[in-house]
Amino acid sequence: MAQGFRGSIILSQALARALRLNDLALKAGAEYASRYQSTLSSTESHAFGDSWTRWRTAGAMGLAAAGFFLGASCAAASAAATTPEKEESGAQKVIHQVVFVLGGPGSGKGTQCERLTSEFKDVAHFSAGDLLREHVKSGTPEGNMVADMIKNGQIVPAEVTVGLLKDAMESSGKAKVLVDGFPRNDSNREVFQKVVGYDCQLVLYFDCPEEVLEHRLLSRNQGRVDDNIETIKKRFKVFLEQSLPVIQHYSALGKVRKIDTNRPVEDIYSEVREYIKQLPK
Numbered sequence: 001m002a003q004g005f006r007g008s009i010i011l012s013q014a015l016a017r018a019l020r021l022n023d024l025a026l027k028a029g030a031e032y033a034s035r036y037q038s039t040l041s042s043t044e045s046h047a048f049g050d051s052w053t054r055w056r057t058a059g060a061m062g063l064a065a066a067g068f069f070l071g072a073s074c075a076a077a078s079a080a081a082t083t084p085e086k087e088e089s090g091a092q093k094v095i096h097q098v099v100f101v102l103g104g105p106g107s108g109k110g111t112q113c114e115r116l117t118s119e120f121k122d123v124a125h126f127s128a129g130d131l132l133r134e135h136v137k138s139g140t141p142e143g144n145m146v147a148d149m150i151k152n153g154q155i156v157p158a159e160v161t162v163g164l165l166k167d168a169m170e171s172s173g174k175a176k177v178l179v180d181g182f183p184r185n186d187s188n189r190e191v192f193q194k195v196v197g198y199d200c201q202l203v204l205y206f207d208c209p210e211e212v213l214e215h216r217l218l219s220r221n222q223g224r225v226d227d228n229i230e231t232i233k234k235r236f237k238v239f240l241e242q243s244l245p246v247i248q249h250y251s252a253l254g255k256v257r258k259i260d261t262n263r264p265v266e267d268i269y270s271e272v273r274e275y276i277k278q279l280p281k
């Protein structure tokens, strides 16, 4: 279903391009015919006899030219379905296949994404949380605001996170991108779509009971300022109130694959990798 949706976007883009180019091709053909006709009229065209013959010949030449341009435009359109597009500004606009990896804190998003990137070389992994923690190191007022929000388990304004994700995706050089821990609310989702210009292809939803998550977070041992019981409770609340609606939104679009992550890492991975394998090449 998700593939069908993305496939239809790519096809419609290719079709639009083909129609634009076909229009050009037909115009080129007509122009060629008219030019050929005037050339024939303006020279002594003994070889072509009367004006009807001239028009027929010019028409045939015009059709041949249109056919040539049409063929070229179809080839260009099919290439457009698989290669980056040039933006009006001349910059390359690369359309990634984006997979949002969502689930409660500690559900195993980072663990599974790391495994995926070591197996699939055309897949990049960006953790929104990691990008934000890196941003904190900038020491800027915005970085300090992000630090406070993470400490309190709050969701950072979408514009900040989307800016970081967009830069990371554009410099990744990979066709497929796992976006881990984002979008966390409806605003995140809407701003991503607006700024990046397209939506995700698929959502992997890692489902795990709260008591299991709590235990994992308290023994994560990565020195994170938010892995303490007080902030963990706030993060659970934010997840239920703000992040679950995002999953419901994509579920209604048929894009969600729900995975039970209260299992050994290997068992989860064997399921998760199948979804990534199924993404179009």
Ligand SMILES: Nc1ncnc2c1ncn2[C@@H]1O[C@H](COP(=O)(O)OP(=O)(O)O)[C@@H](O)[C@H]1O
Pocket: 103, 104, 105, 106, 107, 108, 109, 110, 111, 112, 216, 217, 219, 220, 221, 261, 262, 263, 264, 265, 268
């Ligand atoms: N299936 C699993 N079973 C037990 N522990 C796990 C499992 N997956 C991840 N963990 C551990 O739980 C903690 C949280 O996992 P992590 O991948 O960081 O979650 P998230 O990125 O969703 O917050 C880590 O210490 C990780 O090693």
Ligand SMILES: O=c1ccn([C@@H]2O[C@H](COP(=O)(O)OP(=O)(O)O)[C@@H](O)[C@H]2O)c(=O)[nH]1
Pocket: 103, 104, 105, 106, 109, 127, 128, 129, 130, 132, 149, 150, 151, 152, 153, 154, 155, 156, 157, 161, 180, 181, 182, 183, 184, 188, 226, 235
């Ligand atoms: O898109 C995002 C991702 C993360 N965060 C913040 O970063 C924290 C840690 O998120 P991460 O995904 O790293 O960890 P998780 O909560 O899944 O363990 C969150 O509680 C938020 O405060 C955010 O605001 N927006």
